[in-house]
Amino acid sequence: MITGKYIKELRESARISQTDLAAMANISQAHIAKIETEKVNPRLSTVNTLLTILQRREKKTTCGDIMSRRIIPVKPHDNVKKAVHLMRSFGISQLPVMERGMMVGSISEGTVIKHMDRNPAYVDIEEIMDSPFPAVNEDDSLELLPDLLEFHPAVMVNKRGRAAGIITKADLLGAKQA
Numbered sequence: 001m002i003t004g005k006y007i008k009e010l011r012e013s014a015r016i017s018q019t020d021l022a023a024m025a026n027i028s029q030a031h032i033a034k035i036e037t038e039k040v041n042p043r044l045s046t047v048n049t050l051l052t053i054l055q056r057r058e059k060k061t062t063c064g065d066i067m068s069r070r071i072i073p074v075k076p077h078d079n080v081k082k083a084v085h086l087m088r089s090f091g092i093s094q095l096p097v098m099e100r101g102m103m104v105g106s107i108s109e110g111t112v113i114k115h116m117d118r119n120p121a122y123v124d125i126e127e128i129m130d131s132p133f134p135a136v137n138e139d140d141s142l143e144l145l146p147d148l149l150e151f152h153p154a155v156m157v158n159k160r161g162r163a164a165g166i167i168t169k170a171d172l173l174g175a176k177q178a
Contacts, residue, residue, distance in 0.1 A: 004036045018036070063141075074107065097126070103133065133154045135156040
């Protein structure tokens, strides 16, 4: 059953003031207040209008909300020593390998360790790089991430077909804590 209390909970969860909701629904703020305190019994059309507005405005966390906007890439022809330096400098364990704005591979601490028998100063990243990280769109739901991050160290986030950010397991864990 839809009650005034339920409408108030939806409004507060969507972070909309009574005044703003009233303006969107083309009714008075006083009427919203009376509906929420159940002092009036609104028309069905008014309730439907309020619910449509509130459900549309209810904010769901998306991949774009939790992604790191700072992408620290390396190029295929960079040497592994540069990748190791960047990982240590920024405290990260993986990097996308990008060429002309497109992701062509990835490199992680694990990959570097597998090739410790080679001098990193003389090995190009393209010789040992792994496949590219999977990609999601910035407006995709966080529900996609656990399955992807179970098998990949990171996920790229695209906006209009271009890399806009990166999400790691730490980013997802941080979002679940908030």
